[in-house]
Amino acid sequence: MLRDLILPVKPLLRLLAQIDMLDDDRIPNIVPWLRERTAGLPEPMAGELARLVRAEAVR
Numbered sequence: 251m252l253r254d255l256i257l258p259v260k261p262l263l264r265l266l267a268q269i270d271m272l273d274d275d276r277i278p279n280i281v282p283w284l285r286e287r288t289a290g291l292p293e294p295m296a297g298e299l300a301r302l303v304r305a306e307a308v309r
Contacts, residue, residue: 266272288296
């Protein structure tokens with residue numbers, strides 16, 4: 251892991267992205283948070299909220 255190397259991670263991630271070598275498979279923090287908050291909602295409502303969050307993240 252990059253954090254184990256004690257390097258500044260964000261600049262390194264930007265560099266790897268610029269040279270097309272970044273395969274970022276991290277899950278955004280909002281995903282587990284949203285799942286937890288919408289767990290009790292009916293599926294259509296929870297699904298719509300998830301789609302809205304994904305659409306906003308792409309912007």
